[in-house]
Amino acid sequence: MTAPQPIQLRIDKVSKTFGETRVLEDISIAIPKGAFVALLGPSGCGKSTLLKLIAGLEAPSGGNIELAGEALNGVPAHRRDIGVVFQSYALFPHMTVNQNVRFGLDMRDMPKADAKLRVEEALELVKLGGYGDRMPSELSGGQQQRVAIARSLAIRPRLLLLDEPLSNLDAVLRKSVRVDIRELHDRVGATTVMVTHDQEEAMSMADSVAVMSGGRILQFAAPEEIYERPATSFVGSFVGSPAANLLKLHPRSGGGWRFGEIAWNPEASVEARLQLARRFEILVGLRPEQLSIVAVDAPGAIPAEVRSAEYLGGHRLVHLDIGGQRASVALQGRAPETGSVVGLLPDPGSVMLFDANGGARVGDA
């Protein structure tokens, strides 16, 4: 066991309004030293605004932000020792790589010889040692992005902020730079907060993910926890690919349950959780990769009609109709015939239950 790390960044009840518009509401989060945290959410949910508040590029309307135990209220951006890398990496095109990386150090009036060493060290860290005399235009997009990261690491920041750092890269490069950034983090150990709208990026890179929607944090937890025990239906369907099926379920008079007109008698552990959630209008969350196709009369199966199938290389995505609601299942084998009625069997432990009104997770003992 390693000792728990002290909190490096503490955000306490932070809000932000622009004029009449409330963009962030009651944001509280504590990030341990050395952690890699992703802020994940759809476009417009307030991720970049939160990053700007941390960096000191905008002031909060309420609440407090502390870095390494020091209140940041009123501390100007350049005094925070925070490195920021934006989506458009904005290298100065007329400066060499060395000059770009030195920029923050010159701003701090660091002696020339020290600055030279720092620049070399930062370029080594991002595996671009020897590229110092090149111009940005002579580098690939991924290399330019690494120069931007080296520039923010050169100041030895107390915190590294990355805003959608991969979104300007093509799909192939994105996957390799993703690994580069995570490995770099593990070597350097800088506390890192990365903003992304891409759930796969967040889940694969971060130790903990804060899922945001509408200016609030809905859940802050390890990726496995977010995937297996989402706090709300929004989190459950935003995380995971293909997206989880969310189906309305009603109790049937005389016992059991129904999706529209389709009756369902679930496995005992699922039934027990449904009983606990009985007073809510229930949304059942089923992940396509945790469903299998069985005989229509198999115990615990949901009768479903096959509508279409997509071949996706490693698997097929089969689309079905369950009493007027759509669902999909990811299959390794052959797709059942279109128009046939099959049984859809969820892995009992993977069934998620939410309150259809408000989306909160329900049915836990």
Ligand SMILES: Nc1ncnc2c1ncn2[C@@H]1O[C@H](COP(=O)(O)OP(=O)(O)O)[C@@H](O)[C@H]1O
């Ligand atoms: N300077 C500003 N003035 C007014 N509204 C803003 C300003 N900056 C951001 N917003 C609004 O705040 C919301 C959140 O924006 P942003 O933080 O950029 O979202 P994200 O990074 O999650 O896509 C958006 O509705 C955006 O239009």
Ligand SMILES: [Mg+2]
């Ligand atoms: Mg943004």
